[in-house]
Amino acid sequence: MAGRSEGLPLESLWQAAGPTADGVGIRGGPLPPPLAERFPGELTIDLQADRPTVLANFVTSLDGVVSMGTGERGTGGGDVSGFSEADRFMMALLRSLADVVVVGAGTVRAGRRHQWTARHIQPALAGAFAAWRTELRLPPQPTTIVVTASGNLDGTHAGLNAPDVPVIVVTTRAGAERLATLTLSPNVRVEVASDGAHVPIGTLIEVVRGTGARVALCEGGPHLFGELLRARAVDDLFLTVAPQMAGRDASVTRLSLVEGTSFGEGRGRWASLTSVRRAGDDLFLRYRFED
Numbered sequence: 001m002a003g004r005s006e007g008l009p010l011e012s013l014w015q016a017a018g019p020t021a022d023g024v025g026i027r028g029g030p031l032p033p034p035l036a037e038r039f040p041g042e043l044t045i046d047l048q049a050d051r052p053t054v055l056a057n058f059v060t061s062l063d064g065v066v067s068m069g070t071g072e073r074g075t076g077g078g079d080v081s082g083f084s085e086a087d088r089f090m091m092a093l094l095r096s097l098a099d100v101v102v103v104g105a106g107t108v109r110a111g112r113r114h115q116w117t118a119r120h121i122q123p124a125l126a127g128a129f130a131a132w133r134t135e136l137r138l139p140p141q142p143t144t145i146v147v148t149a150s151g152n153l154d155g156t157h158a159g160l161n162a163p164d165v166p167v168i169v170v171t172t173r174a175g176a177e178r179l180a181t182l183t184l185s186p187n188v189r190v191e192v193a194s195d196g197a198h199v200p201i202g203t204l205i206e207v208v209r210g211t212g213a214r215v216a217l218c219e220g221g222p223h224l225f226g227e228l229l230r231a232r233a234v235d236d237l238f239l240t241v242a243p244q245m246a247g248r249d250a251s252v253t254r255l256s257l258v259e260g261t262s263f264g265e266g267r268g269r270w271a272s273l274t275s276v277r278r279a280g281d282d283l284f285l286r287y288r289f290e291d
């Protein structure tokens, strides 16, 4: 199946009432044409006073699956969404509002040709997304931040090799030693953020803040998202629900991975629904996590 929801607008079904900004400011607003034809109304992100706002974006099946397999084939969000063009539009929109896109190394290893930019997933609208970034006084491309403990990355990965996309690999000392054996493109900087076995989420957020970012978009995967959620570092979750039951195949990955998202026996994290859109059979939900 290729190109589900092609060209359909993300029709607004419901929007929470009232201002959500607390006076610090917002990013976004009404979209410029031709983006407004696909996304009527506005998209705004509340900015935080003392730290970057952290957004997360996933596409899930009806039964909570975000990856249909292991390895590189059939493991990306496209297989979950049925290659929904409307979902790609949503991803591109969020990327175009972000200062940085943060991904875990598992997601990076799952797609060697991927780049975390709007133009990569919506080439036909690349100019419109670029114009919106210019209007918002953002640099042409968001910085890609890759989190890895092991440093097990492929230096030839497309996402590390776009000369105009800055990349920061946030890693451990051991990870940096492994990365030092690779030839990395000049746009890639390695930052040692831990002497231990993993990067503490607080330190990762400090690295993000150190770039001057006000809006960070986490595109997964479930391990990294789970850690961010457990650290109460996620503000808004954008969740696309694709109309597919993925089933219980052993190779599927669910949004909630126990090791990342255990909040204690019988406890979960609650969120408020803040908007609902649809494009054909795809549902676009936005939730806000609050303490």
Ligand SMILES: NC(=O)c1ccc[n+]([C@@H]2O[C@H](COP(=O)([O-])OP(=O)(O)OC[C@H]3O[C@@H](n4cnc5c(N)ncnc54)[C@H](OP(=O)(O)O)[C@@H]3O)[C@@H](O)[C@H]2O)c1
Binding pocket: 057, 058, 059, 060, 065, 066, 067, 069, 075, 076, 077, 080, 103, 104, 105, 106, 107, 108, 110, 147, 148, 149, 150, 151, 152, 171, 197, 198, 199, 200, 201, 219, 220, 221, 222, 223, 224, 225, 227, 253, 257
């Ligand atoms: N449907 C969707 O919307 C969606 C979105 C994103 C990803 N996915 C899919 O999800 C699958 C990957 O899932 P995943 O949970 O394994 O991905 P992940 O969270 O991207 O990757 C996990 C890896 O990230 C690194 N990492 C995470 N937190 C870290 C920390 N605090 N400190 C240091 N390193 C850290 C580690 O890398 P090292 O092993 O290198 O140490 C860890 O093994 C892929 O199939 C991908 O396509 C789907």
